Amino acid sequence: MSVYVLGAGGVGTLIASSLSNALKVNFVVRNTAKLNNLAKTNNTFAIKRLYDNNKTIKYTINGAFPADKLPDSKIDFLLICVKTFDTVKSLTPLLDKITSKTRILLVQNGMGVVDELYSKIWTNVDSRPTIYQGVISHGVWQSPENHDTYNYNHAGFGYLKICQVPRDLQNITAKDTIENDDVIRELVQSDLNVSTYSYEELLVYQIQKLLVNCCMNSTTSIVNCINYKLADLEETDALFTSIVSEGLNVLKTAYPVLKTSPLATELLSVEKEVKFVKHVGFTINSKNSTSMRQDVLNLRNTEIDYINGHIVKKAWESGMTAPVNDTISKLLKIKLAVNRRTAQEKA
Numbered sequence: 538m539s540v541y542v543l544g545a546g547g548v549g550t551l552i553a554s555s556l557s558n559a560l561k562v563n564f565v566v567r568n569t570a571k572l573n574n575l576a577k578t579n580n581t582f583a584i585k586r587l588y589d590n591n592k593t594i595k596y597t598i599n600g601a602f603p604a605d606k607l608p609d610s611k612i613d614f615l616l617i618c619v620k621t622f623d624t625v626k627s628l629t630p631l632l633d634k635i636t637s638k639t640r641i642l643l644v645q646n647g648m649g650v651v652d653e654l655y656s657k658i659w660t661n662v663d664s665r666p667t668i669y670q671g672v673i674s675h676g677v678w679q680s681p682e683n684h685d686t687y688n689y690n691h692a693g694f695g696y697l698k699i700c701q702v703p704r705d706l707q708n709i710t711a712k713d714t715i716e717n718d719d720v721i722r723e724l725v726q727s728d729l730n731v732s733t734y735s736y737e738e739l740l741v742y743q744i745q746k747l748l749v750n751c752c753m754n755s756t757t758s759i760v761n762c763i764n765y766k767l768a769d770l771e772e773t774d775a776l777f778t779s780i781v782s783e784g785l786n787v788l789k790t791a792y793p794v795l796k797t798s799p800l801a802t803e804l805l806s807v808e809k810e811v812k813f814v815k816h817v818g819f820t821i822n823s824k825n826s827t828s829m830r831q832d833v834l835n836l837r838n839t840e841i842d843y844i845n846g847h848i849v850k851k852a853w854e855s856g857m858t859a860p861v862n863d864t865i866s867k868l869l870k871i872k873l874a875v876n877r878r879t880a881q882e883k884a
């Protein structure tokens with residue numbers, strides 16, 4: 538079976554590690570320094586568990602290849618963990634190896650990528666591959682000394698929740714086949730706390746996690762701090778409550794299925810969600826530097842349009858406004874622009 542990881546960064550490498558014993562896992566890589574470093578270690582990398590006395594475990598994959606040099610003519614299973622904004626672009630050179638039999642697991646923060654894939658790449662319902670969506674709350678980052686390697690810090694032990702996305706989003710009750718997927722089964726049996734759900738259930742968990750990122754990622758990036766430094770401040774509570782209450786109001790209108798979902802009724806209240814944001818951000822991932830903060834510090838593009846920006850977009854589509862999330866999005870973009878200008882001035 539051909540298993541590939543597109544986006545072998547923090548999250549991609551962590552998930553690949555849990556598959557590497559049972560399956561021949563391959564990375565799709567664009568960075569020559571990473572390819573060379575991996576070859577030097579015979580395709581072995583290390584994950585350090587910061588939540589478990591820095592226990593470091595080594596894993597070996599089958600190989601790593603540039604997108605135009607994959608040894609297989611077809612991809613059976615593709616794990617996608619590139620940043621949301623890179624998805625369409627990075628998938629394009631692989632499209633001739635993806636068929637309606639390919640299974641693709643997307644593990645990314647934010648929302649809106651499946652809509653983009655269906656509207657830009659697989660417009661014909663029947664030719665679409667099977668898409669699974671993952672929601673992850675594990676925290677992973679790379680220390681600067683490990684730059685251009687696949688060695689990462691697993692900073693917070695969370696969960697990975699997965700569902701099968703309907704081929705046709707207008708027919709969301711179609712029966713899914715996720716339980717029969719051998720790679721998904723491997724993940725469920727791994728030590729990453731993986732479980733599967735229906736599409737409707739996962740939508741609730743995706744929104745629950747989206748709001749974590751709407752609060753944590755943008756605020757830590759704008760303020761420029763490690764997660765725990767925002768904890769126990771009245772102002773943080775007030776800001777997170779505004780982001781969450783506006784977000785829930787918009788998303789419950791944009792996704793009407795939430796109105797009849799018992800799981801949404803149980804989990805998606807403002808009070809419970811703010812508590813959840815603080816639990817994931819400050820307890821589970823207290824020592825993490827959010828993925829968005831890492832992007833802003835390294836002057837890379839950010840996922841803001843798929844996070845706070847997704848709420849702004851959904852509000853606009855529903856004839857509503859989302860001024861809090863819109864302001865946060867703008868501040869984040871200003872922060873990145875200022876960092877880029879400062880770097881240019883120093884150069």
Ligand SMILES: NC(=O)C1=CN([C@@H]2O[C@H](COP(=O)(O)OP(=O)(O)OC[C@H]3O[C@@H](n4cnc5c(N)ncnc54)[C@H](OP(=O)(O)O)[C@@H]3O)[C@@H](O)[C@H]2O)C=CC1
Pocket residue numbers: 543544545546547548549565566567568618619620621623626627628644645646647673674675676677678825827828840
């Ligand atoms: N890190 C975390 O704690 C968490 C992250 N997430 C989410 O998971 C997703 C991935 O985040 P994260 O792992 O942190 O991001 P990283 O930046 O660590 O990883 C993304 C990887 O994608 C690779 N990539 C991008 N374009 C291509 C391409 N065309 N071909 C091959 N590889 C490509 C990059 O390669 P290159 O090295 O060449 O740039 C990079 O290694 C994001 O949506 C993030 O929000 C969710 C929960 C927690």
Ligand SMILES: CC(C)(CO)C(=O)C(=O)O
Pocket residue numbers: 646673674675676749750753754764817818822825826827828829
């Ligand atoms: C869970 C959290 C907030 C961890 O920092 C995250 O999802 C991220 O950094 O992107």
